[in-house]
Amino acid sequence: MLQPDLTYQLLRNLTSPVVAITSARGGKENGMISDAAVRASIVPTVPRLSVYIHKFNYSHDMVFETGRFGLHLLHTKQFDIVRRLGFFSGRDQDKLAGIPHHTGKLGVPVLDECFAHFECSVANVMDTGSSTLFLGDVVTVEYRRAASLEPRGELLTATYFRTNMPAEWRSEYEAKLQDAQRFAAELSRQIKPIVWKRS
Numbered sequence: 104m105l106q107p108d109l110t111y112q113l114l115r116n117l118t119s120p121v122v123a124i125t126s127a128r129g130g131k132e133n134g135m136i137s138d139a140a141v142r143a144s145i146v147p148t149v150p151r152l153s154v155y156i157h158k159f160n161y162s163h164d165m166v167f168e169t170g171r172f173g174l175h176l177l178h179t180k181q182f183d184i185v186r187r188l189g190f191f192s193g194r195d196q197d198k199l200a201g202i203p204h205h206t207g208k209l210g211v212p213v214l215d216e217c218f219a220h221f222e223c224s225v226a227n228v229m230d231t232g233s234s235t236l237f238l239g240d241v242v243t244v245e246y247r248r249a250a251s252l253e254p255r256g257e258l259l260t261a262t263y264f265r266t267n268m269p270a271e272w273r274s275e276y277e278a279k280l281q282d283a284q285r286f287a288a289e290l291s292r293q294i295k296p297i298v299w300k301r302s
């Protein structure tokens with residue numbers, strides 16, 4: 104018999120580091136947070152990664168329509184970026200205002216401060232009903248060297264974030280997660296085949 108709560112807790116072992124996903128469309132820039140990004144190629148000369156983005160997020164359509172995104176690994180000291188990009192929607196505000204960034208080679212915003220970043224071109228997608236899995240060809244990569252990384256901490260993992268987020272954020276985080284779970288529950292079984300047109 105499936106125990107949903109236990110199953111969900113065990114599945115949390117499969118979350119990725121906390122990453123910031125950026126996108127740009129029609130002069131508008133945006134960013135969001137994900138903990139569902141993984142390496143998707145073992146071939147060093149064909150670097151790929153994948154990430155699940157829920158359809159209710161503003162970023163979803165921006166990435167789907169442009170076929171491009173930036174993915175940033177963060178430092179443990181960058182909690183403020185997680186709250187800013189991950190607790191609010193870019194539909195309502197310019198979330199990147201005040202976060203130092205520049206435009207990358209693919210035209211997506213690149214955060215100046217992060218552990219490392221990748222710019223990706225979407226190679227394929229898979230519909231999950233409530234989200235889309237984007238397979239990205241890594242087109243550019245940059246790693247911030249250890250000297251600059253030192254004052255900012257180590258790689259930010261999902262477990263580290265959940266364990267150490269400021270106490271006053273927790274109820275907001277849990278409420279947002281529950282909203283997302285309700286939405287995803289309604290759509291999760293409506294999986295559609297998609298043929299990705301390469302840009």
Ligand SMILES: Cc1cc2nc3c(=O)[nH]c(=O)nc-3n(C[C@H](O)[C@H](O)[C@H](O)COP(=O)(O)O)c2cc1C
Nearest residue numbers: 135136137138139156157160161162189191192193
């Ligand atoms: C720790 C954390 C992990 C998250 N993981 C995901 C994820 O894997 N996929 C996703 O679509 N949203 C995820 N979110 C939620 C989005 O970041 C959030 O809904 C954001 O407000 C979307 O912004 P947008 O509407 O501007 O795109 C996560 C949020 C946090 C704080």
